Amino acid sequence: MASDFVWFELVTPDAKAAEAFYTAVVGWKTEASSGPAGPYTIFKAGDFHVGGMLEMKDVPAGWLGYLGVDDVDAFAKKVEAAGGAIRRPPEDIPNVGRFAVVADPQGAMFVLFRGETDDAPPRPAPMSPGSLGWSELHAADWEKLFDFYAPLFGWVKHDTVPMGEMGVYQTFGPQAAAIGGMFSNHAPAPAPYWLYYFGVEGVDSAIERVKANGGQVLMGPVEVPGGAWVVNAQDPQGGLFALLGMRG
Template sequence: MSDIHGRFVWYELISPDREASKRFYGDVMGWGAEDTQMPGMVYTMFNIDGTPVAGLMDLPEPNARPGWTGYVAVDDVDGTVEQVKRLGGSVHVPPTDIADVGRFSIVADPQGAVLALFTSLHPERDQPAAPGAPARVGWHELAAVDWEKAFAFYSELFGWQKAEGIDMGEMGIYQLFSAGGQPIGGMFNKPPTVPAPAWLFYVNIGDIDAAIERVKAGGGQILNGPMQVPGGDWIVQSIDPQGAMFALVGKRG
């Protein structure tokens, strides 16, 4: 098993307006954007100083919902897809090759939360971001119907381990999980206001208050926060002007 198996290595946004999304995330995150012509489509690479950090593409069909998808590295996409099905998950996009990039599949866990599986042809290039890296995703959060069942699924699929559990009172336990001994995210039982199980990705942003103002200036909305979390960081959960949810984590004062 490779040392990046079970680690998030890529993030992709589907949007009804690529140009507007390029402007918004460029202003909020400081990301550059470069378009690449692919068969039948244009794919935009968000980057920091030329280093790719995420992708952007048009909605694949008119009734698709805007949103972010995280890609998890696996040693064998096809074998992992079979394991997803055996564990009660579903397959949205079957294993598919991307020329000179790798092989991927989009799946959902048994509760319906979507993510992608990815095997890179260039694993030395497609590595997880360092913890705390500026303008990179630094935390991965799952709002589940039943986080304990969700954890059992992902633990068997990716080898994730339980880390600290945080008691949130009426909201229950926020269970941290780790990959290769490093905490990379948390999961909890979603409140009734969250319509469906989903993954949410937190970008390291520096000054959280300045970032909030950039979100608002760009036409985005702050749904929750700023809220302080254990360790002293502050978070906000947001929605971009096209309707995709994202989150930020940073410092205050």
């Protein structure tokens, strides 16, 4: 079974401020909910539930991707056996599903998730405003991590894009289509991490919204194959994210 990311979650020390930032910048609407750790905010693109947010005062802000699996407990053991680590053991979210927080052998964290039903949650069209369109692994050594993820999640290599002195950018995903890319980032933020891309209508106006709402643009806009443009940014609490859209 090839796995894809099925949910994205922002852990932040200030949920109220982060909600104001992301609704202004990405255009999401929000819905109040609750989870095992208390109040939980759901991000919506139109009528689609695309991600969530959890306030935790004592951890750095950051986004986590949920990878859909058929058995969370078995996969957590596989992650450990392959050199990764279990950061939060498998646990149920009542009426939602089961999850575990894990890390790959180089320390990048992600979540294993199995929903209550077999139906994948409906998703907005790729590249549409508010969609979560690309998942990128900033690794210490991407080739070693590809060898970790591929057998676990059924991923194969798609395009290999040369990046000059930075080596190559390797796209990956199930056989059907690439869902993300990975490369060896020789200046990683404190450690290797996953970066998630959110669709916006126009990249230039989104850059202005990032700045106007207290965020920082770290890189870009840079054109990517297919004609879209990307920007790497940081929210006011320190969470890293990227935006994907057309110019103008």
